[in-house]
Amino acid sequence: xxxxxxxxxxxxxxxxxxxxxxxxxxxxxxxxxxxxxxxxxxxxxxxxxxxxxxxxxxxxxxxxxxxxxxxxxxxxxxxxxxxxxxxxxxxxxxxxxxxxxxxxxxxxxxxxxxx
Amino acid sequence: xxxxxxxxxxxxxxxxxxxxxxxxxxxxxxxxxxxxxxxxxxxxxxxxxxxxxxxxxxxxxxxxxxxxxxxxxxxxxxxxxxxxxxxxxxxxxxxxxxxxxxxxxxxxxxxxxx
Numbered sequence: 001x002x003x004x005x006x007x008x009x010x011x012x013x014x015x016x017x018x019x020x021x022x023x024x025x026x027x028x029x030x031x032x033x034x035x036x037x038x039x040x041x042x043x044x045x046x047x048x049x050x051x052x053x054x055x056x057x058x059x060x061x062x063x064x065x066x067x068x069x070x071x072x073x074x075x076x077x078x079x080x081x082x083x084x085x086x087x088x089x090x091x092x093x094x095x096x097x098x099x100x101x102x103x104x105x106x107x108x109x110x111x112x113x114x115x
Numbered sequence: 116x117x118x119x120x121x122x123x124x125x126x127x128x129x130x131x132x133x134x135x136x137x138x139x140x141x142x143x144x145x146x147x148x149x150x151x152x153x154x155x156x157x158x159x160x161x162x163x164x165x166x167x168x169x170x171x172x173x174x175x176x177x178x179x180x181x182x183x184x185x186x187x188x189x190x191x192x193x194x195x196x197x198x199x200x201x202x203x204x205x206x207x208x209x210x211x212x213x214x215x216x217x218x219x220x221x222x223x224x225x226x227x228x229x
Contacts, residue, residue, distance in 0.1 A: 004158075034217060043121075043205060044220040089159070091218070100147045100166045101209065102174075103218050107158035 002027045006090055006106035013113055019077040021109045023090030028071050031101055035064050035075050036089040038108070044089060048075070080113045087111070117142035121206050121221035128228055134179075134193040136224050138206030141187065146208040148189040149218070150181055153203040165189060166211060201228045 003026045013019060023033070032051050036044040048057045048064040050073070056065040061078040077084060087110045091103035118141045128134060140146050150162040161174045163181035171181050178197050182190045189206060204224045210216040 041225065043222040046217050046219065049217045096172065100164050102161060102164060105159040
């Protein structure tokens with residue numbers, strides 16, 4: 001059974017710092033990895049999708065890397081801002097017997113960026 | 116463009132009462148549909164997923180059930196709620212049959228069982 005771990009569980013940093021959020025997974029037979037952002041009491045917003053054949057994806061100040069063989073992904077946030085404060089979730093998709101690709105989530109990293 | 120709707124946004128229900136949460140997707144056809152629950156201090160737990168009308172797979176035995184009466188409609192139900200059913204329920208969809216597509220989530224329903 002796939003297990004996804006995110007480190008650290010919480011992070012509090014001053015504005016302007018470059019950040020590294022880590023995600024690891026136990027089964028490397030994944031089809032893609034997705035990073036999400038969740039604001040308090042809200043749904044999930046997709047940030048980046050990395051296909052299993054890719055090594056990284058970039059969107060603005062965000063860069064996500066994937067090392068499928070070692071079961072690791074990293075989300076880099078450059079020049080953090082208070083508006084980046086949220087919980088960041090990592091999800092890996094594998095094939096389920098019922099005929100669907102199923103995202104399995106980590107517990108997330110709760111990020112606070114203070115002015 | 117595709118959109119996903121969930122309602123209600125919040126719900127307070129007494130123990131033993133029934134439950135019906137609805138999720139609909141617009142702008143796509145034959146999506147994969149998912150129900151997740153996020154309990155306080157825990158990660159997102161997959162409850163049900165569906166690859167087509169009337170096709171439901173359950174990941175965790177529990178007090179809940181799901182149905183897909185129409186292509187883009189996914190319903191989460193319970194006959195009698197328990198206190199442990201409290202949580203944040205999220206519906207999601209992805210393109211059917213494609214391994215490298217994103218999952219898109221609704222805004223969630225906050226359920227409190229009292």
